[in-house]
Amino acid sequence: MKSGSSFLLAARQCEIAELEQLARTCELVGVIGRLVHALQRERGLASVFLSSQGAIYAAQREQQAAACRVVEQEVRVHFEQLDTDASRVRNGSRLFSRVAVALHGLEGLPVLRERIAAQACEAPEATAAYIKLVAALLAVVFEAADAATDPEVSRALVAMFNFMQGKEFAGQERAFGARAFAAGAIAPEGVQQWRHLIDAQQGCFQAFADFSDPEVLRADQASRDPAVLAELERLRRIGCTSRGPLEQEASHAWYACCTRRIDAMKEVEDLLALNLRRLCETRIAQTRAELRDQRALLEEIASRPVGTAPYGPQLERSILDMVQEQSRRLQAMSDELDAVRSTLNERKVVERAKGLLMAHRAMSEDEAYKALRQMAMNQNRRLVDVAGAVLSLADVLPGGR
Amino acid sequence: MKSGSSFLLAARQCEIAELEQLARTCELVGVIGRLVHALQRERGLASVFLSSQGAIYAAQREQQAAACRVVEQEVRVHFEQLDTDASRVRNGSRLFSRVAVALHGLEGLPVLRERIAAQACEAPEATAAYIKLVAALLAVVFEAADAATDPEVSRALVAMFNFMQGKEFAGQERAFGARAFAAGAIAPEGVQQWRHLIDAQQGCFQAFADFSDPEVLRADQASRDPAVLAELERLRRIGCTSRGPLEQEASHAWYACCTRRIDAMKEVEDLLALNLRRLCETRIAQTRAELRDQRALLEEIASRPVGTAPYGPQLERSILDMVQEQSRRLQAMSDELDAVRSTLNERKVVERAKGLLMAHRAMSEDEAYKALRQMAMNQNRRLVDVAGAVLSLADVLPGGR
DSSP, X not given: OOOHHHHHHHHHHHHHHHHHHHHHHHHHHHHHHHHHHHHHHHHHHHHHHHHTTTOSSHHHHXXXXXXXXXXXXXXXXXXXXXHHTGGXXXXXXXXXXXXXHHHHHHHTHHHHHHHHHTTOSOHHHHHHXXXXXXXXXXXXXXXXXXXXXXXXXXXXXXXXXXXXHHHHHHHHHHHHHHHHHHHTOOOHHHXXXXXXXXXXXXXXXXXXXXXXXXXXXXXXXXXXXHXXXXXXXXXXHHHHHOOSOOOTTHHHHHHHHHHHHHHHXXXXXXXXXXXXXXXXXXXXXXXXXXXXXXXXXXXXXXXXXXXXXXXXXHXXXXXXXXXXXXXXXXXXXXXXXXXXXXXXXXXXXXXXXXXXXXXXXXXXXXXXXXHHHHHHHHHXXXXXXXXXXXXXXXXXXXXXX | OOOHHHHHHHHXXXXXXXXXXXXXXXXXXXXXXXXXXXXXXXXXXXXXXXXXXXXXXXXXXXXXXXXXXXXXXXXXXXXXXXXXXXXXXTTHHHHHHHHHHHHHHHXXXXXXXXHHHXXXXXXXXXXXXXXXXXXXXXXXXXXXXXXXXXXXXXXXXXXXXXXXXXXXXXXXXXXXXXXXXXXXXXXXXXXXXXXXXXXXXXXXXXXXXXXXXXXXXXXXXXXXXXXXHHHHHHHHHHHHHOOSOOOTTHXXXXXXXXXXXXHXXXXXXXXXXXXXXXXXXXXXXXXXXXXXHHHHHHHHHHHSOTTSSSOTHHHHHHHHHHHXXXXXXXXHHHHHHHHHHHTTHHHHHHXXXXXXXXXXXXXXXXXXXXXXXXXXXXXXXOHHXXXXXXXXXXXXXXXXX
């Protein structure tokens, strides 16, 4: 029969097993980041290729698709590894559901690419398909952040998720602006949508900043070229405020400027991924060292000859102190984790409101999201507040579960 | 390489694995309930034995100790089984820490019993040791409730934990009142402590009622003998309001009345344990059936000859619908789980406040709890509110982490 002390060690071993699992999830997040970046490029090239009736970027688009396939393969290998130790994956059911959606999206890629190559679809349709796929990949990262069991790693994952999501909004803004400049005009509704993309980026980068350490923030600051930002803001101002027709040449300037900004973000993201990996290694090493110390101490206590001090009540005290200290530490970690995770709730509220609209109004996911965004714009409120209001109406809506 | 559909099935398999793990934890909770009940009896007998200088219950106490050892062995077997699949236990590190504390308490039992048999300690000291051990065992149940991944099971575990904790307060009240009547007098401070034990029971049974289904509530109602309750309230009134000396004979009436009440509670607890086991079985069977249906549907879709409707976009739609429905369901479950778990937070707030006082004021756990309770009594506030106030002062207190 096991003693109390051996469960003290088992608790520590569980922590190590969880951290090792978390390290694999973090690896996956890093690889997903690279795939998302590659898909963002492919999306931009495909959009220009289709808009130009195949005149521009034909070869580059093919090359980028090939590059994507290589990273996709890496992502699939990581997915596969997750599945191998399925029953050990914390929150496995939710993570695997997200993976299923992402894989389903990836499985549609070859057909999408064929249609793009044959110019059998329009640029907006192709762009929307890539946006959806990237969203599915980011949802895997979100779930990984939500399932993390270590507050420090969770914090880093939340920062990473928000950075990736912000970068994706920047990519969507690039595509949106490029189309607007290329079309030479923008409707008032389009201006609202543009503003939404800018606000969404700011929200994400603020959350990223809240959860990042000074080193990362310095790297992020250093990556922001003031000249690029000035050009970006100038073109945003022209795009958003111009009453007359837009200069079509500005489209290229816009695209180039956004791309410089996004590529700089990629470097920060790589740093985030590297730090995440190092953090996991450090936490595993720390916990292993703690396990070693604890085991040595317990063995030393157990081997003391009877009559040696501390024995009896004192010995009991020292083991009990150790046990209680560990309980308190785990509780503190759990509280901290709850605090970090609570920042992910805004997104969950929006997801739930979307689900509600889909169920009650027979809307597609896109339609539900657009409806929420429209409500937020009309009422000049934050998306999460509108989503909360929708949820609070859930009980009075007819039907549904 | 795995497809999206296979991850859909993997997600479901994870759910089943989690439910199976949960079923084992629920078994453990049931056995812990039996051990707690046996220890409560042993505590009562030991208290009377010591108070009567060994005149009363000498043989019964020995018999009860032997009965306890049998159940203790069962609990240890269940602990052992937990450890066997350590890395699969969700929240394992926290659960195992609690198990370590509980085992540590159990390891002290033989020495405690020797001292009681030799009348080498006073009744209050022995009672306090049993109270501490029971608290450690209930903490394991609390952790199990907090770690449950299925909202329905979590709900049943929260009800069970609150019932067990309420029953333990009833047991403490029995011992407290028996000593007060036996001593023939009660100090004003003692009256306050008595009232605290009554309020604590009410809080627990209210939480139990909030999370129980009608069947259990009916059984609970049926178990409450109005005659026993009337006698209990009469003796409580006498004990709490009497200014003069208490009738010592009332001690026996009090003990008998409380014991009838507590034994009736045990029957409800057994029903709770049985329902919990059945609920786990039902949920596992349901999820297995869903997995089977889903697998059959996916195989059927995969085997359709090309050209059969639905194929192409329609097929894609039907798999995607399935995937998204699953994601939504899991999110809804997770939201519901958070809501159920949030009711456990009051206890966590008290635990954290205790930890803070222990760290900053160098208090023992008992002292910290008594200090909080005293503050609550003096300010006529709820324990959890006082604990919250203590935590909000954390930043201004010197030292600490």
